[in-house]
Amino acid sequence: MPNIQIKKELIEKYFKRVNHLVIETSEICNLSCLYCGQGKNYVKTDSHKKKKHMDWHTVKPLLDYYISLWHSGTIGLKRFFMLSFYGGEPLLNFELIDNVHQYIERNKPADFLVYYSITTNGMLLDRYIEYFVHHNYTIAVSLDGDKISNSFRVDKSGTESFDTLYHILINIKERYPDFFDRKVSFQSVLNSRSNLIDVYAFFKEMFNKEPLLLEMSKSRLSLKSDIYAMYRGIDEDLEISWKTRKEECVKFSLKNLDTSYLDFYIKTYTPHFILRYPDFFQEFDNVTIKLPTATCLPFSDRVFLTVGGLILPCEKVGCVSPLGYVINGEIDIDFQKIVDFYNEIFNKYQKLCETCIRTMSCTNCFYDINYLAKKNICPDYVPNSQKDKYIQRALEILRRTPEIFKKIINSID
Amino acid sequence: MKKYWLCIEPSVFIWKDNDRILLYNSYNYEKMLQARHSSIDNLIDALIEPSNFFSVLFSDADTKCEEFKEFVEKIVGNRMGHILPFEKNDGKPITIPPHYVFPQEIKRLKEKKIELYDGNMLDNLQSVTMQITGECSLSCSSCDLFHKQINHCSKLKDELPLEAIKAIVFKLSLTNIRKINIIGGDIFRHTDFSKVIDVLDDIAPVKIFHSHFKFVNKCTTQLLLRDDSNILLKILVEPLDIWLEDICLLLDELHEFNNRLIWAFALTSEDSLKNFEHLVNRYKISNYEYHVLFNGHNMDFIIERCFLNEDEIWQSELGMKDVFANQILNKIFFGKLMIYANGLIYDDQNEPPIGTIHDNMEKMLYGLMWNEGAWLRIRRNVPCRGCVNRFLCPPPSRLESLLRRNTICNIITNTD
Numbered sequence: 001m002p003n004i005q006i007k008k009e010l011i012e013k014y015f016k017r018v019n020h021l022v023i024e025t026s027e028i029c030n031l032s033c034l035y036c037g038q039g040k041n042y043v044k045t046d047s048h049k050k051k052k053h054m055d056w057h058t059v060k061p062l063l064d065y066y067i068s069l070w071h072s073g074t075i076g077l078k079r080f081f082m083l084s085f086y087g088g089e090p091l092l093n094f095e096l097i098d099n100v101h102q103y104i105e106r107n108k109p110a111d112f113l114v115y116y117s118i119t120t121n122g123m124l125l126d127r128y129i130e131y132f133v134h135h136n137y138t139i140a141v142s143l144d145g146d147k148i149s150n151s152f153r154v155d156k157s158g159t160e161s162f163d164t165l166y167h168i169l170i171n172i173k174e175r176y177p178d179f180f181d182r183k184v185s186f187q188s189v190l191n192s193r194s195n196l197i198d199v200y201a202f203f204k205e206m207f208n209k210e211p212l213l214l215e216m217s218k219s220r221l222s223l224k225s226d227i228y229a230m231y232r233g234i235d236e237d238l239e240i241s242w243k244t245r246k247e248e249c250v251k252f253s254l255k256n257l258d259t260s261y262l263d264f265y266i267k268t269y270t271p272h273f274i275l276r277y278p279d280f281f282q283e284f285d286n287v288t289i290k291l292p293t294a295t296c297l298p299f300s301d302r303v304f305l306t307v308g309g310l311i312l313p314c315e316k317v318g319c320v321s322p323l324g325y326v327i328n329g330e331i332d333i334d335f336q337k338i339v340d341f342y343n344e345i346f347n348k349y350q351k352l353c354e355t356c357i358r359t360m361s362c363t364n365c366f367y368d369i370n371y372l373a374k375k376n377i378c379p380d381y382v383p384n385s386q387k388d389k390y391i392q393r394a395l396e397i398l399r400r401t402p403e404i405f406k407k408i409i410n411s412i413d
Numbered sequence: 414m415k416k417y418w419l420c421i422e423p424s425v426f427i428w429k430d431n432d433r434i435l436l437y438n439s440y441n442y443e444k445m446l447q448a449r450h451s452s453i454d455n456l457i458d459a460l461i462e463p464s465n466f467f468s469v470l471f472s473d474a475d476t477k478c479e480e481f482k483e484f485v486e487k488i489v490g491n492r493m494g495h496i497l498p499f500e501k502n503d504g505k506p507i508t509i510p511p512h513y514v515f516p517q518e519i520k521r522l523k524e525k526k527i528e529l530y531d532g533n534m535l536d537n538l539q540s541v542t543m544q545i546t547g548e549c550s551l552s553c554s555s556c557d558l559f560h561k562q563i564n565h566c567s568k569l570k571d572e573l574p575l576e577a578i579k580a581i582v583f584k585l586s587l588t589n590i591r592k593i594n595i596i597g598g599d600i601f602r603h604t605d606f607s608k609v610i611d612v613l614d615d616i617a618p619v620k621i622f623h624s625h626f627k628f629v630n631k632c633t634t635q636l637l638l639r640d641d642s643n644i645l646l647k648i649l650v651e652p653l654d655i656w657l658e659d660i661c662l663l664l665d666e667l668h669e670f671n672n673r674l675i676w677a678f679a680l681t682s683e684d685s686l687k688n689f690e691h692l693v694n695r696y697k698i699s700n701y702e703y704h705v706l707f708n709g710h711n712m713d714f715i716i717e718r719c720f721l722n723e724d725e726i727w728q729s730e731l732g733m734k735d736v737f738a739n740q741i742l743n744k745i746f747f748g749k750l751m752i753y754a755n756g757l758i759y760d761d762q763n764e765p766p767i768g769t770i771h772d773n774m775e776k777m778l779y780g781l782m783w784n785e786g787a788w789l790r791i792r793r794n795v796p797c798r799g800c801v802n803r804f805l806c807p808p809p810s811r812l813e814s815l816l817r818r819n820t821i822c823n824i825i826t827n828t829d
Contacts, residue, residue, distance in 0.1 A: 273515075398507050402465070
């Protein structure tokens with residue numbers, strides 16, 4: 001197989017066409033959650049940070065860049081743009097949120113839609129909720145479940161945050177029931193003090209919602225990290241739940257592992273799965289080529305701007321390899337350098353991925369794998385020699401529950 | 414009583430209409446047609462049922478029916494399936510039947526009332542045809558019909574201003590398109606033609622200029638092709654007797670450019686077909702294409718040369734993915750747009766425009782996909798709907814669109 005050569009024009013195109021900008025509004029937080037990615041369990045990576053809050057001079061050049069593109073009528077642009085505020089705790093720098101919002105609304109083309117969202121721990125939400133309701137923000141609140149499930153989320157003095165946050169949320173729900181229903185969602189990190197069923201039950205009962213479940217990141221762990229003591233994997237918990245609490249799994253429509261496995265099987269072993277329309281055209285080889293790992297191409301989904309002015313592909317990858325900078329009011333991105341970096345890593349992983357049977361259903365980002373195993377060893381690598389085992393398992397599932405296949409093709413066929 | 418599994422190969426498609434059953438093996442392109450019979454209807458229904466995984470149990474008693482027995486033997490004889498003895502302790506044989514799984518198919522999203530397409534619409538764009546001017550000094554009688562069937566020049570009073578072309582080219586440079594076709598009128602009559610070439614020079618896709626042979630000579634060819642191997646010239650020729658001598662002269666004159674030329678022959682009669690064959694042989698033309706075109710008064714020729722009989726349809730050799738493609742999209746139209754000199758944009762020139770050069774392209778493509786326009790036009794209408802051959806047939810063509818017909822086949826189908 002030839003070497004992978006992503007072209008810089010493609011990445012440049014992605015940077016122009018992207019429709020999601022995430023701004024790290026503040027790098028500090030009013031909580032000290034024990035598993036926090038910016039806490040003692042993780043290696044700090046943003047050596048460029050000298051500030052605590054995002055300042056206007058750092059964010060403005062990027063806003064101006066996209067606003068001018070919106071006015072240019074460039075063909076690649078989507079019809080809308082998403083602007084997200086992220087932290088630390090973004091509400092500690094509310095002034096910037098408001099400044100960005102006002103600036104965008106004043107300068108964007110009249111018919112261009114911009115959606116705003118914020119990810120927050122919610123502890124200051126009561127102070128600003130009117131603003132967010134008025135401007136129709138989407139709010140993602142980090143809450144791990146009931147008091148016990150949420151007990152790793154503590155303030156600076158070590159006091160659990162649950163009671164305060166719960167009170168704030170109930171209050172918002174009562175004051176703005178429609179907004180709460182439509183625009184407030186929850187993100188829950190599964191941990192050793194929580195489990196899927198209890199978390200689902202809590203959110204269903206208290207807020208009539210389903211949370212977005214997340215796992216603690218296993219990348220950038222520091223040497224003395226306690227993360228493994230607090231860690232709980234979603235798939236492992238799901239498997240246990242289906243064995244021990246099946247009725248509740250059905251009640252909350254939890255993902256069935258058999259269905260997920262068959263989904264993987266069909267993607268991997270059959271020619272039946274179609275990802276997108278261009279897959280039918282060989283001439284689209286630069287689009288449909290399966291790149292090693294499951295790493296997104298930079299800016300194909302979003303752009304993340306840190307307090308320190310680093311431009312990153314997303315908020316999850318750490319700051320070790322910034323793709324660009326905003327410095328002295330200028331955007332500084334070397335697209336050639338970016339593709340050289342990605343091509344080098346993709347080519348390193350190519351051989352490994354080529355011989356892995358999970359390549360089509362891979363979910364690993366190379367930023368994560370790199371941190372985990374510097375020798376390009378993937379934690380989820382399954383060699384071709386185990387293919388028969390995987391096929392047998394799929395066939396067993398189909399024999400046992402033939403309706404699953406129909407469900408898969410009916411729900412999508 | 415002994416029992417057996419009839420197991421169908423995973424590459425086999427099974428289709429049925431009111432009278433017939435067709436088994437098509439997408440691995441070796443074998444076809445097997447079977448008249449429907451009450452004794453095998455249940456078997457076919459069971460095989461088509463996805464959760465049976467292409468394995469159906471039958472017994473000795475079933476084979477006492479001649480039609481049933483013959484059908485099973487035919488399947489095995491054609492290597493479209495095999496028989497396994499039923500053993501109580503063995504599991505059921507499992508074969509994944511050829512159903513496509515395409516979560517992002519627009520049709521599925523619509524059924525589920527999901528309005529978000531999780532992909533970039535612009536990634537679907539393959540090629541754009543841009544009519545830079547509609548001005549032309551010729552008075553060809555058929556160009557108005559030809560341009561509705563292929564990329565062909567046609568007359569219009571408008572011209573795309575250079576600034577508009579620049580804007581389009583800049584926008585296209587941000588997409589993944591591989592090809593830009595430039596057509597006229599007479600492209601050389603564009604007010605700023607040399608500047609148009611300069612503008613196009615800067616972008617990566619292959620550029621194919623189309624010109625009626627009457628406007629092409631050595632000088633214009635040199636001007637167009639430059640040293641850029643990314644530029645090709647397609648010469649449109651209707652090989653009529655009256656033009657034969659001129660065409661021969663041109664073929665001689667342009668000999669040195671052969672590898673950068675595409676000769677596109679428009680065939681409208683048996684005579685033109687003969688002339689075409691003569692020219693290709695005499696001048697050993699290798700880069701050519703030919704198109705059988707409707708000119709308003711040659712319907713017999715069209716029926717003779719374009720309409721398909723069942724045996725012609727059966728000559729198609731489609732892999733599994735090709736069959737899926739015919740079930741999902743139209744490979745003739747998909748990914749192609751046509752921009753006319755008056756600024757209107759079409760997915761199919763025989764239908765109303767889908768927008769203008771001033772519209773947001775992403776939005777336009779979203780509408781085109783969401784409304785299942787030409788890109789997603791498949792054989793879902795009468796008389797094709799329900800025909801056993803419909804996914805082996807070529808997709809609905811521009812000719813069908815022009816003639817306002819839903820098919821160009823000669824099969825009299827018994828469909829709903």
